[in-house]
Amino acid sequence: MNSQDALTVAQLITAVGSPDLGHSLCALLDDAVSFDMSGLYLFRFDQPAQLLYNGYKGQVAARTLDAYSRGGYLLDPFYVASMNRHPGGLWRMSELAPDSFFSSGFAICPDLHPCVSSTHGTQIDEIGYIVHLQKRTALVFSLMKAQEHGPFSSIEVAHLQLLTPLISAALELHGRQLPREADHSYAENQLESAFVGALSQLTEAQRYVAKLLLQGHSNASIARQLDISEGTVKVHKHNLYQRLEISSHSELFRLFISYIAQTPR
Structure with missing residues (x-):
């Protein structure tokens, strides 16, 4: 690790618990991984998805993000995996998605799904970290790459995998500082x-x-x-x-x- 790497990690540690965490996570990845958009979401069972960091860089309309947070997230494989206690860590959207997902209404609806490009039905490659907090509550930090830039390469995925312990630890610590939800009975539904x-x-x-x-x-x-x-x-x-x-x-x-x-x- 060189001095610049040490500074970046120090900034990440400092950002835990603050609105700057998403930006610091992106700064950690910028040099080794190419991505067009990013987002940090808090998912809780039967509660609106909460966007904690907006790294969409103006490429996704506010109405689309609102529609997603209102209920579109219920059809997102990352949300479904989070609620079903799928193992945490780094996952590609394609690894989590059901067999007919990419032809489903959600996957081809640019007005509902932030990870569909402005070209109707054109998928954006998405990869993200799932970190479980309390029961049926998780943080998901995801990176997205537009179709014209190709999928994440094996080298990029390997780098993201290498950083999984660090990024997961930062997200878990961040989650501990978020307001805690009571263990409502709806969590059993x-x-x-x-x-x-x-x-x-x-x-x-x-x-x-x-x-x-x-x-x-x-x-x-x-x-x-x-x-x-x-x-x-x-x-x-x-x-x-x-x-x-x-x-x-x-x-x-x-x-x-x-x-x-x-x-x-």
Whole structure:
């Protein structure tokens, strides 16, 4: 470690617990990793996503970030992984995403998902650190690279992996200084209130299937998740479509997003 590296780490330590942490994390990575945007989010079960550091550099409209924080985050693989106690550490979006995620409504909606470029349906490569705090609460610091700049290289990923202990420790210490949430009973729920509200006509089983569909799971993936047959998934899917008076996944997505847009924050 040279003197500049030592200074950067010192600045990172100093920034823990302050709004400057995200900027210091980016400064730590700038020389070795190329990225176009970054963000630090606090995820808590059934609570609006909280953007603690906005490193989108004006490339994402405020309305998109607002829509994401209001409810779009519920379909984000990083949020889902955080709530399901997926192992912490460095993960690529593609490693966390369900099998049909990249063709889902969320993944191709530039007005809802910060990691979709202004070109409709064009994905941005995203990689991020997940750090679990208390139950169903996590910090996620992610880096994004636009499609025209290619994916993160193996050398860049190796460098990010090397820094995992340092960055995870900084995020964990930062999390300890954030206001603590009481261990509410909602933390035991399987469905966030937005899914319950938007899908109120459905049975509990149908709501859960609809949630997985919205998050980007195929019929086969849902069958594995719920330990039921694919045929049973298809029956649930047919019945929930009938109850909601819709006929396609895109209509289900629009119904859910419409509900989110009308729900007070």
